[in-house]
Amino acid sequence: MGVLIDVIDYDGAVTKVFDAARERRPFILTALAVHGVMTGVSDRRHNARLNAFDVVVPDGQPVRWALNLLHETHLRDWVSGPELTTRVLQHAARESLPVYLYGSTPQLVDRLVARLARTLPTLRIAGVEPSRFRDAEPGEIARIAERISDSGARLVLVGLGCPRQESFVHAMRPLLSMPLLAVGAAFDYHAGRLRPAPRWMQRHGLAWLWRFAREPRRLWRRYLVLSPRYLLRLTTQKLRLWEPVVPVPSHRPVDPAPV
Template sequence: MKRSIISISVNEGTREEYVSRINEDISAGIRGYCCFSNVHMLIEAYDDPAFAEVVNSARYAFPDGFPVARSFKILHGVRQERIAGMDFFPHFLGVSDARKYKVALIGSTPEILQQAKEKIADEFPGVTLTHLISPPFGQPWDNSTYIEQLNSSGTQVVFVALGCPKQEKWMYDHSSQIQAMLFGIGGALPTYVGAVGRAPAFMRNNGLEWLYRLIKEPRRMFRRYLYTNTKFLWLLLRESVK
């Protein structure tokens, strides 16, 4: 079930419930893509109706950000857990390990992909990594070749790490051609291999992960958070009054 959160429809339910449903989809050969929706994505969708269509066309859109998860209570009177892409990625690698899924990674740098390959081989030996694809930066991609590689190898799970909104648009454009379930995981790969640190658990559990990122990258994150967080709070207040 999806609930409307300002500009997008977001799935209600637990992570384990949706892992079960995704496994059923993969077993049935159902194609689709999954978004992890945070405040940044929500405001991107509010400002750009075409991008809202991209997110709302996803088979699953999970409440990644703590504020988005809390919005379920404010707008719909239901409690909703956060289903963060950073956490979902290693969790579903474990699922893929148990089920012997064939997995591909798209995005990031060749160095990060190689580190991820080595760590996955060590932690999840049941996972078959079919492809590590680092698309050329700032140049057109040969998508037809990538898609042919994924389909011919029997890949069942594709983690797409291109950042929002690029990865969501790519999945929207190509998911119907790819015989797999796609997940837009943003910056999960550098975090997974330890190249980028993540906020301590107490900050993540209390909705302060944004503050940690602001402290770490003040120049890059200040303007984004000033705009997106302020606008989100205003829109949430407006919706709650309605």
């Protein structure tokens, strides 16, 4: 649909993240489900931003199905943001690489840090910074990057929600020589605020129904408006009734980044 998604599994994604961390080079990754894909479809500027990511993993069965249907990729599994976060944190703990957590509210990140201290006691957290829920002021992104760099972190996890987190990490890429991962609701899951859908619902592409039943007021547009549009675009592309235009990847920030 014009949004470039990598044909990749968990092991491949983790390998790319830690290759960049060890080599201390810029690297940005996001996990896109249907909602994330549709933000790119509906906004060409954001689409160009997404296509500039080093890795975009297919988050959820519907995205995996689309890759297999349109491109015969034979991808056997999707790459869930929360599960990828778990594997990345476990790997960071084993390699003793310090992690920086950026995003969400002060209360939720405090809960997240407390839980991680219990479940991954060897994990080194270099710093924690909650979101301000607004656009960055002039020079603010550079100051955030400086704080992250000064903390000694080698890896940053960002939980701002889609599409804010993609805009943030895209703006940070030129400023930090380390991986930044936009992990969506992973902070909420690992802090215990959200529970993942049962595995059988995930396998059958029904994780959206689980989320919608718990937060209908917040998520109704995402699932009742964007999901049908996704299916329509997917069908017309498969039938060759519509061909997407793929925006040229842009590494240059063009909008105020959210913080």
